[in-house]
Amino acid sequence: MTMHRICALDDLSNGAAAKFEVGKHVVAVVRINDKVYAIGNRCSHADVALADGDVDCDTKQLSCIRHGSAFSLETGVPSTLPATQPVPVFVVEVRGSDVYISDQPSLNAASSAPRVRRAQP
Numbered sequence: 001m002t003m004h005r006i007c008a009l010d011d012l013s014n015g016a017a018a019k020f021e022v023g024k025h026v027v028a029v030v031r032i033n034d035k036v037y038a039i040g041n042r043c044s045h046a047d048v049a050l051a052d053g054d055v056d057c058d059t060k061q062l063s064c065i066r067h068g069s070a071f072s073l074e075t076g077v078p079s080t081l082p083a084t085q086p087v088p089v090f091v092v093e094v095r096g097s098d099v100y101i102s103d104q105p106s107l108n109a110a111s112s113a114p115r116v117r118r119a120q121p
């Protein structure tokens, strides 16, 4: 995994998403104050760019512009239908005034999928 500089921190608008190419991936990058998140840009429900969606800074979620599924910026897991599968999550580092993102996801659909637990009797 290699970290790539994508922009300066000041290039990112607070509470908005922007699209970047990192290696072979396209990621949606969101800045909330001094914290930066990066998730896969393609909605898991259909081929729609999540970077075109709305950010909820309080819940740290990015909503798909087409049907409204809200994806966690921390885990990639959707909290609302119709999407049921997570999107990949990428490592982000803010080094001084620059933003770096990994070229491989740290969490993907297999590792971040919600686990169903059996109810206790």
Ligand code: FES
Residues within 6 Å of the ligand: 043, 044, 045, 046, 047, 048, 064, 065, 066, 067, 068, 069, 081, 082, 083
């Ligand atoms: S295309 Fe994203 S929720 Fe349907």
